[in-house]
Amino acid sequence: MDWPVADLDPVRRLRVLAAGVPGARVAERILPDPFELVWEVAGDLEREFGTFEPDMRRLRIVADDGGGRLVAEARSKYGMRARFDVDLRPGWCWMQSRFLLVGLAATAVPEGTLVAQTGGIRVPGRSALVPLGVRTAGEKALARLAARVAERAR
Template identity: 45%
Template sequence: MNGTSDPVARLRVVAAGLRAPLYAERRIGLPFEQVWAVVADLEGELPHLLSFVREFRVPAGDSAHKSARAVDAIGFRGTFDVRLAPGWCLMQSRLVTMGMAAVPDGDSTRLAVCGAMRPAALGPVQRLYRRLLGERRARAFFREVERRAALRQ
């Protein structure tokens, strides 16, 4: 696949453009369909995958472009513009951009996650986040995706 048709490569470019404090890729030893079923179930799974998300409400329907409502762990509410297609999910609020992408890799799946604050003034906060929490949050995300996808066998 070239960079334009590979959702993981596309998310890597988005993360670089955002100077995202959270960007990571991992190979998960489960089929793409099984992994993506967890990742794409935003309403049912996102609160399990991200410790700071308490609730994520997505309207029903087959549209690849939706508006969702999120509630974080301390009760802050936000509206997200969601773009969702097989292997690609990009969610943006006025403060946060979050992305997930996946591609089949033989019998496994290559999965990527990205997260960034949108206001440029928060650059110093993002650098501190990257240093203190970024890798730990990414490892927890991948562990939970793999655990929850394995339950779908």
């Protein structure tokens, strides 16, 4: 006998985690493109991430456990380096360094793909973000992602 089981899509999961991070805001946007195309761009850390995420110029994967957990080295536009722990799966990317947090999620919807972003500068020693400009930064990142996906779709 099968009892009904409820699941959570990646965007809902992002809302949940952001709710547990004081100062975090979630930006959301619907892209008209199919999930596969959107995630081909959004989930490409080394080649695409720096094109839409703020303060990420170059990102290089330095360790991969094969199960979705990665370690990446990032360089910001100011030249600073950071080491990120990353959880990367289809529709899901959650990464933190000592100073930064980035979360990105995507799920297929009838109109295309719903994407969501959260992140910002971490408050040292706490699961909290400095609440300055986080919403605007998220919206800008998703607008740039939309443009990148549209370029690919052409």
